[in-house]
Amino acid sequence: GIQVEQSPPDLILQEGANSTLRCNFSDSVNNLQWFHQNPWGQLINLFYIPSGTKQNGRLSATTVATERYSLLYISSSQTTDSGVYFCAVEPYSGGSNYKLTFGKGTLLTVNP
Amino acid sequence: NAGVTQTPKFRVLKTGQSMTLLCAQDMNHEYMYWYRQDPGMGLRLIHYSVGEGTTAKGEVPDGYNVSRLKKQNFLLGLESAAPSQTSVYFCATGRTYEQYFGPGTRLTVT
Secondary structure: OOOEEEEOOEEEEEOOOOEEEEEEEOOOEEEEEEEEEOOOOOEEEEEEOOOEEEEEOOEEEEEEHHHOEEEEEEOOOOHHHOEEEEEEEEEOOOOOOOOOEEOOOEEEEEEO | OOOEEEEOOEEEEOOOOOEEEEEEEOOOOOEEEEEEEEOOOEEEEEEEEOOOOOOEEOOOOOOOEEEOOOOOEEEEEEOOOOHHHOEEEEEEEEOOOOOEEOOOEEEEEO
16 A cells, blocks of 8 residues: 655744644655644644645645655744644545555654 | 544443444544554554545554444444453544544553
8 A cells, every 4th residue: 555654754833933743655646634632632734745835824835746755834922832843645546435444654743 | 624533532331341432523624533452553554434425444454443423423233342452542533634533542551
């Protein structure tokens, strides 16, 4: 099956710093999403981004589908950004059941 | 508008016991999914459903069964729990590409 690798596995920042999280995937994809899991365990959908660039406030994401990677940018980080960031993909096929394969995540800690 | 809810939030089982986890959604989504999350493993798909009355296997289906008798509910069953099934279980729903997750159920099998 498709492989999803996220880097770095862990990241520690001071509040106000910027960061870039990376997701590499091994095959063409229909679907790529970024999720944030907060310290209480809740998973929130950040972006649906199989290609191109999107921005939402301090967060933005870029997927270069031809090179099989996606980047999540966090600017001016805040303590509330702490948690695990997951990249999830669905390999390209003729049809879709919208099934996602998750990477192992990047654990982000933002210190005050 | 509750979104996606899961029942129960926590459960402790003894090896060999059975239980059912309930996922309920009021978002009128066709697709529903059950995942498990283990430390360092990310989320792995157990079973999923593309509509009422349908179910299909995901990546790690062994030891689990599911049913989708009503569009809004997706049940995950463990017939004979094993310690390897200790995990956090998440339900998700979606209409197309984007998935929306419930709060999770923490299950411990002793």
